[in-house]
Amino acid sequence: MELDPRKLCRAFITTCKAMGVNKSRVVNALDILLEDETKPTPTVEGDLILGVVGHPYLLYDEFLNLNLLSKLSDMGVTYVTSADIDHTILDTYIKQDYDVYWLYEREMIGAANYFATNRKFNGIIYCVSFGCGPSSVVSEFMQRVIAKRIPLLMLVLDEHATEIGLLTRIEAFCDMLRWK
Secondary structure, eight states: OOOOHHHHHHHHHHHHHHTTOOHHHHHHHHHHHHHHHHOOOOSSOOSEEEEEESOHHHHHOTTTTTTHHHHHHHTTEEEEEGGGSOHHHHHHHSOTTSOOOSHHHHHHHHHHHHHHHOTTOOEEEEEESOSSTHHHHHHHHHHHTGGGTSOEEEEEOSTTOOHHHHHHHHHHHHHHHHHO
């Protein structure tokens, strides 16, 4: 009989909350417990470790993201995308107070919380293509909540974005993190 890891995580959190244990301590314990099986593998090894958050179509389409991931690896940056994180981990980092109904936006919020909580990450790059709709909700969350906990670079990848402009922004962000 195989157990569902999501149900186990929820049961563990519920039990610990009933015992009066702080939820952040429970989530950290779950991270350690699940680390071997569900730890996202960095795509590229480097001196900085960044979380890259965005819709999968924006993260993996090199035309749309102006070769963002290639540029990061060329700069010697280790990155983990929001799509690389196991859903059992995402579920524990999606805060109930930020009740978002859209699936990908919920996953992006969970990933951002994971990156901001995990001390291994130096910063987050948030990729967005629209300033309206569901993306505007996540953008507000990133600016108001996540940016207070970890350095954040928000990249708007639309028809006005250029490859040189993108390169300048990520180089400046990485330089700032290295000097920190």
